[in-house]
Amino acid sequence: MDNLIRFFQLEAADGLLLFWLKESLIAVIIFASFYLLALVLGHVLVTWGPRFTSFTKTDLDDRILRRVTPPVSLLLMFAGLYFAVASLPLPEKAHVITSGILFVINMIILTIIAYRAADEFLQWYAARMTGVESSGLRQLIPLVEKLISIFLIGTALIITLKHFNYDIWSIITALGIGSLAIGLAAKDTLANMISGFTLMLDRPFHIGDRIQLAGGQIGDVIDIGLRSTKIKTLDNTYLIIPNSELCNTVLINMAFPDVLSKGRINLGVAYGSDISAVKALLVNTALEIPHVRKDPAPEAFFVSFGDSALNVSLFFWVEDYTKVFSVTDQINCLIAKRFQENGVQIPYPTRTVLMEKD
Structure with a gap:
């Protein structure tokens, strides 16, 4: 067994x-x-x-x-x-x-x-x-x-x-x-991050562009981050703006669609001046500056009758928006010289007071 x-x-x-x-x-x-x-x-x-x-x-x-x-x-x-x-x-x-x-x-x-x-x-x-x-x-x-x-x-x-x-x-x-x-605790941070995504994808401006904010500040875009955008103003100070504010405001991109920019000079000449001669003098003066474009050419317009002067505006174009201020300075200096040479007067504001006797 x-x-x-x-x-x-x-x-x-x-x-x-x-x-x-x-x-x-x-x-x-x-x-x-x-x-x-x-x-x-x-x-x-x-x-x-x-x-x-x-x-x-x-x-x-x-x-x-x-x-x-x-x-x-x-x-x-x-x-x-x-x-x-x-x-x-x-x-x-x-x-x-x-x-x-x-x-x-x-x-x-x-x-x-x-x-x-x-x-x-x-x-x-x-x-x-x-x-x-x-x-x-x-x-x-x-x-x-x-x-x-x-x-x-x-x-x-x-x-x-x-x-x-x-x-x-x-x-x-x-x-x-x-x-x-x-999300509720960090809603502001998340809003800025989502706005940063929007700015990077939509690209209303690029790094290096000069923009003008709704408050009037003008500066160059230095950095576009996820939370904020850094802008260097013309007086060499930094603006750090939350992206959510930039996405919900109106701004001007001076570098779009290209860097070509337009300048304007407003002035007044004395009553009795030859307006046609003044306008031609302004255009020829602007053309003497090397950075002023000949195409499109400068234009001068008789704008309005002022209290003590005939108001005239000169419009001109430059190759780069960063040169508008320097070119404006050069044109102003040359206008003052040409007006003096040609006898064109820029009047002071005057007021006539009439005294009546009883």
Whole structure:
């Protein structure tokens, strides 16, 4: 009887051993298949990938291919290991722990692949931006990278928690309430940041442009940040203006649509002066200044009858708005000289008082 029991025990042990050998062989075949697939795919991506991407006009696909090839091969290997372990008849607790670890590793690798592709695209896009006007957009690149990282990590975390049968809706609800509280506490900062995005994308002005604010201040744009914009005024002082105020106000961009600018000089001549001769003298005087454009040519207009003078305006154009003040000074000095030479008088304000006797 003991020998019979021992015989059945040996038969059961042999059957169990054969079962484990069979399952282990299947797991090895699964892993080996994925391993070979990873090697083949890596070889194809390294050898044949550049040949296919060479047909495109941009090098973006080449750069992304180089960045994602190593983790893609690694992802296939760990995916094969995950399915191989899943096929083994392990105890439930050991199976949950082992497959869970491998699932987390696969999610990490997949997140790295997505981040590398997005990062390569942003670096490629930043390298294509040239000129001063692109400096504001360049400031967005690090912020966009951080937002993409947060999004990818959050997505991977939600998928992982869902895989382990955790209630993700309670976490999403808590995050939503927390975000709402943070948004209410920092509404002014968020408003300025959103306005900064608007200024950088809509670009009503660029760095280096001269603008005039609704309050009358004139200055050059030095920096467009996420919270505020810095403007250097003509008297060499800095204005730091919150972006939300700039988005909700009326301003004049002197550098748009081009840097060509128009100047104006108002003056009065004595009653009795030859207005046609005065207008011709003003135009010829403006043309003597090197920075005044001949096309469009300067123009002079008889504007109105003043209390003690005939009011005349001279309009002229210069190549650059930064030279309007200096050119105005030169024209004024030369007008005073030419008026003196030609006997044109600029009268003082006068008032006649009549005294009547009883």
